[in-house]
Amino acid sequence: MARQFDIPVFYKSSVISRVKTARHMQDPRKRDLLPTVLDFGAVRFILARHFGFCFGVENAVEIAYKTLEAHAEQRVFFLSEMIHNPNVNWDLQERGVRFIFTSSGAQLVPWDELTPADIVVVPAFGTTLEIQETLAERGIDPYTYNTTCPFVEKVWKRSAQLGESGYTVVVHGKATHEETRATFSHSIRSAPTVVVLDVKEARILAEVIQGTLGTEAFMTHFAHTCSAGFDPAQHLVRIGVVNQTTMLASETWEIAQMLQQAMVERYGAAQLPSHFADTSDTLCYATNENQNATYALIQHGADIGLVVGGYNSSNTSHIVELCEAAMPTYFIRNADEIASSQNINHFKLHTRQMATTASWLPAKRPLDIALTCGASCPDAIVEGVLFRVLSFxxxxxSLEDVLQPYPELQRGA
Ligand code: SF4
Structure with missing residues (x-):
């Protein structure tokens, strides 16, 4: 049975819990990706089969709140936002938590302010070895309150194994994201490492592997995202690909295929195992499930999409990208962004700015609204969005009527 975490009740939603529990009981092996339709008559909410807190986030939330409860007399710092959800981070800050770094790595609390009596919580993304060492030097154990997701640690372990076997590590990720900075820091201890953002960058790397581009081209693109002393002539002979766990899994796969093909062309298919390591076992299950459920949601179809989550959340952004290619989609952090049935405030991924859209709610009846969220968004926030839209x-x-196919579990059932 999957581990149950102790999540604060204000992050839970009775509506979403009923749906998720019923779907889980009907399909414990998660084979059915069809979305759930909550049919209120004039409006139908099409809920993705998988969304919301993943294992790593639940683990981090549980540790964070238990730490605050157990150490009310001590100062509690988080290295950075614990997860990329504003409501969760605001709540933690209201309880006295201070963040040492911003998400982009700017230091908010100088190291000198910290004393051995302070508690420092490592977020779900993990942190760099350099920061762990700095904490240890200041008398703060960086492992006692560590919420690093085991699936992120799995990537680090695999990177170390690759390095020990003489492979270079190619990280598919955003070089400035906390998780990729942490993975890079761990990886370079045992392997030459380079970070590629997307397929476009991977194509350049593939050309360097094939020999059609040289060291200069490599350095033009990757000087700031490769390990010190990286020599493409020497370090792109044996490689393995890992990813920032929240990247599009399909893109990681495409990048791995492209680099594998470059190795085949350079060294021949028979020599491939000596040049390309199989790392498909490092992809995060939750990212896969959420992205696959999003594809099924899109296939089902809807008139508009609402994707809920933090605007700096990588996994949520990828869900938005998938949805907006299929339907008008609004990326909102919570119900407060829905000003009225006329106006919605939402985040535009491509400009990375807020926008207000008028007449966002189509007049069509029944109206189908695809509703989903990222892995760091509490169910309560999604429920708030659902009720806000329903109020229009x-x-x-009635809610009870709509939820009738999703019976409430009796205590002890
Ligand atoms: S998305 Fe995956 S790797 Fe990231 S915290 Fe969740 S379970 Fe862990």
Whole structure:
């Protein structure tokens, strides 16, 4: 049975819990990716089969709140946002938590302010070895309150194994993201490492592997995202690909295929195992499930999409990218962004700015709204969005009626 975490009740939603529990009981092996339709009559919410807190986030939330409860007399710092969700981070800050770094790595609390009596919590993304060493030097154990997700640690372990076997590590990720900075820091201790952002960058790397581009081209693109002393002539002969766990899994796969093909062309298919390591076992299950559920949601179809989550959340951004290619999609952090049935405030991924869209709610009836969120978004926030939108429709079916196919579990059942 999957581990149950102790999550604060204000992050839970009775509506979403009923749906998720019923779907889980019907399909414990998670084979059915079809979305759930909550049919209120005038509006139908199409909920993705998988969304919301993943294992790593639940683990981090549980440790964070237990730490605060157990150490009310001590100062509690988080290295950075614990997860990329504003509501969770605001709540932690209201309880006295201070973040040492911003998400982009700017230091907010100088190291000199910290004393051995302070508690420092490592976020779910993990942290760099350099920061762990700095904490240890200041008398703070960096491992006692460590919420690093085991799936991130798995990537680090695999990177170390690759390095020990003489492979270079190619990280598919955003070089400035906390998790990729942490993975890079761990990886370079045992392997030459280079970070590639996307397929476009991977194509350049593939050309360097094939020999059609040289060291100069490599350095033009990767000087700031490769390990010190990286020599493409020497370090792109044996490689393995790992990823920032929240990247699009399909893109990681495409990048791995492209680099594998470059190795085949350079060294021949028979020599491939000596030049390319199979690392498909490092992909995060939750990212896979959420992205696959998003594809199924899109296939089902809807008139508009609402994706809920932090605007700096990588995994949520990828869900938005998938949805907006298929339907008008609004990326909102919570129900407060829905100003009215006329206006919605939302985050535009491509400009990375907020926008307000008028007449966002189509007049069509029944209206189908795809609703999902990222792995760091509490169910309560999604429920808030659902109720806010529902309030714009008159004479809808009752909630109990709509939830009737998803019976509440009796205590002890
Ligand atoms: S998305 Fe995956 S790797 Fe990231 S915290 Fe969740 S379970 Fe862990």
């Amino acid at each position: 429709f008159a004479a809808t079916r």
